[in-house]
Amino acid sequence: MSGLDLRQVVAELSEYVGAHCKKIYQPHHEQLVLRIKPREKSPQDLVIVRGKRVYLSRRDRPMPTQPAPFAMLLRKHLGNGRLTAVSQHGFDRIITLDFDTKDGPRHLIIECFRDGNVILADSTFTIIQPLTHARYSGRILKKGEPYQFPPVAIDPHDLDTDALQRLLRESQRNVVRTLAGRASLGGPLANAVLQMSGISGDVAAEKIAEDTGTVGKISTALSGILAELSVAGDEVPGGWLILPMEKLDLGEEEVDVARYAVEASPVQLPAHGEFHCLPYPRFVDAVDAWMGNHDAAALARRQSEAVETIGGRAPSTEAETLERRFSQQKSALQGFSD
Template structure:
C-alpha cells in the first residue's frame, strides 16, 4: 500500500464532519473517500473516540431535555444548546456516537431505560466530557439541583450505556453484563475496563522495550502491543519507510528513531485534527490521484468512488 500526504481538513465547526459522520485523521483504504470508509466501519477506534470527545466538549453547557430509545441498540439524548435548535446525541451501542439534527421518528411511548434517563437527566446541564484512559469509553457528566449524574458510553464489544450516580454506582445499564474482572448491573459500583497502553504517551525508550520484547512482526507489535491498530500501524511504518512485515526486534537504531518520529508526527496530527491520510492499494492509484488533484470529478474517479 502507498501512503499519501495529509490533506487539508475543513475548519472546525459545531456538528462538523469530525463528529456527525465520524471522520477524523483516519486512513482511506483502497482509495475510498474518508467519509465513506469511516461511515462503513463497524466500530470506532480509540482515536475516533478521542476526536469525538474533543468535539463533544463544544457541547458543554447544553441542557439535556429528553431521552429516547428508537431501537434496542440505539439511545438518543436530546440536548438544547442556548440560543440554538436542539440537537440529538445518537448512541449506537458498541459502535459509535454522533450528533444529528435530522428529524427522525421517535417512539410514542419511551422505553424503561429512556424513562430512567429522563427522570435523572431531565433539564440537567452537561458539565464534563472525557475519554477514560485510551479506551473506547466516553464519560458524560451532568449536573442539576438534584445532584450529579454520569452517563458512561462503552463503544467496544457489544457495547453498553450506563447511568451512574454521584458515587459511580450503576443506577441502570442498558444491558446487564458480567466479565471476568467486572460486573455491569444495577446497584454495583462501575468499574471501567482494564487500562490499556496509551500510544500517545509512548516515548522512544518505551518503544524500544516493546520492540525488543516482541516475537512478532512490526505491524502486529504496533497494532496489538502499542495499541495503534493496523491502519495507524501501517501508516506509521509507511511514513518511516520500514517494511511492516519485518520482525519487530530486528530494527536498527536508525529505523527505530524514524519509527518513533513517524509515530509522534501522526499522533500529533490526530490530536490536533489537522488532516487525513489516504491509502492506495498500489502506486497506480496514487499516480492517478496526483494527476487529478485540480479536478474533483476526476479525483473521485481515481479514488474508485
C-alpha cells in the first residue's frame, strides 16, 4: 500500500475509535487479525498483512487452535483494550493504533514498507515486542529499545507551488523519480500527476523547475487528486476495484472480482481509464473484495508450507488414521498368534 492508500485506510479506521479489541489471531507468520467490537455494531476483523496491506473484513476465516507467541503477547496487552486513535506518520507507510488498556496506553505500530513489521510499544514508545527483530541505519527494532520513527517524509498536502518548485530545483533526478521519492507520491501517483499535467516523466526535475507555469500544472493536478481523496467515502465512493475490460466480456453472470481484479484504489487515476472501475463504499471494502479470499486462507497456506518444509506428508484424514490403526492392530495380533 502507498502513502495515499494508507491515508484513506486511516480515515476509515478512525470511524472505529472507541471500539474494543476482543481477540488477536496470527493465522500465518506474516498476518495478524485483530477482532474489534464497536459499540452497538457487529465485530469486524482488522487484517494486517505484513508489508502489504491493512483493511477491515467480516469474512469467516479459520484460525489456529493454539495462538502463536506474538498473538498471545498481543492478547495479554491489548485484550479488551479500547482503540483511542489511529494515525499515519506524515505521509509515510506507517500506521499507529493507540489503545487504552488495563496496563495503560499501548501503541501498535504497523510498518508497510520494506518487508513490513508490526511493533507493540508501551506508553513511552519503548518496544515491548516486534513481530520481527530488525536493524536499519539508525533504527533498532528490538525488545527494550525505544521505537524510533523514520525521518518524516514530505507530506504532499503541504506542497504548494513554491515548495514544489524548490523541491524540483534541488533534485538531480528526472521529474517522475523526484515526485515519487522526494515528494512521497510513489510511482503510480507520480505518473498520474504528470499524465494529468501533460508532462513527460523523463524530463529533468531542475528543468521543469525553470518554468513556473509547468510547475503550476503539476501542483494543480496533485491538488485535484488529494481533494478527491479528501471526499472519498462521502461525496464519491470510498474505494475502487480495478478490473480489465476484457474480463467483463466472458459471458459470466457474475464476474469473479477476486480472480480478475488487478488493483484496489481509493481514487480513480488516469491509468485506470482503460479498466473497469467498480465502486465500493469504503476503500477497505475494495481491498477485501480483492484480497480477502486469499488472506482468509492464510491458515491453510501455513499448514501447507509446514508440510513442504519438513518434506513430509499432509495431515491424515480420519479415515486414513483409522485404517492405519487397524493395520497396526492386525499386525500385532498376527505377531501374537505366531
